[in-house]
Amino acid sequence: MEYKESHYSLRCTACGAEYGENGNGFLLSCSHNHPPALLRTFYKEKLEIRNDLPGVFRYSNWLPVRRIVNGIECPSVYRSTGLAKAAGLDNLFISFNGYWPERQAFIKTCSFKELETAGVLGRLPENNNGTIVVSSAGNTGRAFLKVCSENAISALIVVPEKALSSLWLPENSAEFFRNRTVKIAALRGNADYFDAIRLGRIISSMDGFFAEGGAKNVGRRDGMGVVVLSAAEAIGVIPDHYFQAVGSGTGGIAAREMSERLLNDGTYGRRIMHLHLSQNEPFTPIKDAWENHNRSLKIYADDSMDDYDVKMRINSMRASVLSNRKPPYSLTGGLYDALMYSSGHMYGVSNEESMEAGKIFYETEGMDLDPAAEVAVASLFQAVKMERVKRKDIILLNITGGGYRCFKKDNEIVYIKPDIVFDLKDIQGNSSAERVGEKIALLYEKVYI
Ligand SMILES: [Zn+2]
Secondary structure: OOOOHHHEEEEEOOOOOEEOOOOOOOOOOOOOOOOOEOEEEEEOOOOOOOOOOOHHHHHHHHOOOOOOOOOOOOOEEEEOOHHHHHHOOOEEEEEEEEEEHHHOEEOOOOEOHHHHHHHHHHOOOOOOOOEEEEEOOOHHHHHHHHHHHHOOOOEEEEEEHHHHHHOEEEHHHHHHHOOOOEEEEEEOOOOOHHHHHHHHHHHHOOOOEEEOOHHHOHHHHHHHOHHHHHHHHHHOOOOOEEEEEOOOOHHHHHHHHHHHHHHHHOOOOOOOOEEEEEEEOOOOHHHHHHHOOOOOOOOOOOOOOOOHHHHHHHHOOOOHHHOOOOOOOOOEOOHHHHHHHOOOEEEEEOHHHHHHHHHHHHHHOOOOEOHHHHHHHHHHHHHHHOOOOOOOOEEEEEEEEEOHHHHHHHOOEEEOOOOEEEOHHHHOOOOHHHHHHHHHHHHHOOOOO
């Protein structure tokens, strides 16, 4: 691949310090002494669209990548007629991230999380020989499971046990999985995404493993930003409004960053894209903080706490992938700043409302949606009702997942079993690193001292 690491630099959103990409391609934070802040990518050239490169790599001069990773398809962007009419909108564009052959949508894991893998795995040097640790509530895990298997990249996917039903592969990808570059660790019992993050953090501090980095990884955010790039290319302008359901809010930060890059680039006009982000009730920490004009979030993420009330609320959400207890909201360059920059809005959507929105989408557009995408559709109806968008505004609706039923009808899929199961007590207390270390050593048949 001809793009070298020199096609971008990393800048701290707090102090402005500038960094070149380091040797292992995974610089995640600024080394200066200040409160937490995200690094952001700055690309040296204007956006160049490369039709000769596969999938999302058509945008690779605006991705922090040094190699091509195969099998990652672009979203399908189209102008809606059915849903647009139902919502009373003239210029509604849908970015469909999933499987829908009639719409040229071929993301086989049926989730936009696959886009993240392009930036994260493309950022790895060719000679990387560590194992990347990815903690997931389900969809991100499935995306890394498929792409790492197909490209023979060593990965350990960490999920709560209840997310195992999300870990499936199309049968032809499962062939690659049998090469076993990817292993699965599950966390038993009442574990949620946050517990998986804790376990992932313990493992990634061990020799031979490194953390994917979540929202801090510019590769993850810029990969998700492909939604905005592909929409601008298809529509011809930066949209006025952007709708997405969020758990961590990383997709919202990514959309702000990519739209701001496009604004500075000028090819697709110079408008600010307003963020409209939604969460699934009854667990809506980002919406609660934003509506109270508060930069700090209520603390749900105490390592020693096993908060029953929070778990109950999370367990009652239809869109469980939206249940992040510690989203990157407060830090500099994070979601609070993204909402401020874009004069954004937050929405809370009930289970009933999201189910109804999914039904309307199916009736008007003709495809099944992921529950999180249904939350986003419901928020669009709320925004119209509240007159936060006008009939003629150019609106981008990010359907972050869909076409599961359609894909499973056309294709055989294989559910992947965990290689190792942890208990919640394994990750609690002072000797958690030792307990986890022993199990991981057995799994990899190595001794970590
Ligand atoms: Zn800094």
